[in-house]
Amino acid sequence: MHMDQIAKDVGVDLHTESLLLRAEQLAKLEYDKNIDKSALVYQLQRRVRTLRDQLQRRDLHLDLLRKKISVQDESTKIRSLLETERDEANIRAKKLQKQLDKAQLQLTECRAQIRDLKLQLSDAGDCKLTSLERAKKIDDLEKRLVESEMLRMRFSRKVTVLKEQLKSTSDSHNQDKTLNEHTMRVLQDDLSSIKFQLSEVKRRECSLEDLRRTVISLLALDSSCTDYEITSKITKLVAAHREFSILSKRYDDPLPSYVHLPPPSESSDPLTVDDFEILNNAYNKRPQRKT
Secondary structure (H helix, E strand, O other): OOOHHHHHHHOOOOHHHHHHHHHHHHHHHHHHHHHOOOHHHHHHHHHHHHHHHHHHHHHHHHHHHHHHHHHHHHHHHHHHHHHHHHHHHHHHHHHHHHHHHHHHHHHHHHHHHHHHHHHHHHHHHHHHHHHHHHHHHHHHHHHHHHHHHHHHHHHHHHHHHHHHHHHHHHHHHHHHHHHHHHHHHHHHHHHHHHHHHHHHHHHHHHHHHHHHHHHHHHHOOOOOOOHHHHHHHHHHHHHHHHHHHHHHHHHHOOOOOOOOOOOOOOOOOOOOOOOOOOOOOHHHOOOOOOO
């Protein structure tokens, strides 16, 4: 059917249409062959037919090319339309996404405003309660103010009475103060005299302590010995000295032969009461044992 070149030029999409058109052309050619019987006419017709076939092939080829071009144009138009629609859809999607983001932001802002309004409403309720409580407190304070004013008047009267009493007590206090000052002077004089006497007593005590130390050192006693031991030692020394003086006088003055002196008895005490009158004081007492 000589359709190879046409199929290459037209393509696979229009191959069926080209075959149908070629079949119609062949049918017409066969019909024309049956009509023309003569050889010349047949040859001429054949040549004409070949030329016509070539022309028809070219026309068919041109038609197919036009159809292909139209199909390609339509496909390019459709593709461009699809691309434009896709771009418009993308733009719309971006716009819708932006609107959605704005709506989300507005929704969050509205929720925050709703929360703020709820908080303000609760604060308003609290403020209302506090205002009622403050009104009650103000009423109570006004009542207390009236009571305090009455108490102030009462206390002012008491203050005047107390001022008068204070004035009288201040006068009596001044009198007592003068009397106390006089007694204080007398007591100070007594205290100064007592201090002087106490200093004299301390001086005497120091002198007695010095005397005691000297006596202890002379008697070769311990410093921790008692006053009774010291006085007993002194009495023994005085008794020994008295006895020694009597014996020395006895041996110094010769007695007559007829005078016989009795020997001193063991119970006789050479010391008399008058001799020990100086030693009979507070230091000559034996210390009593504590039970």
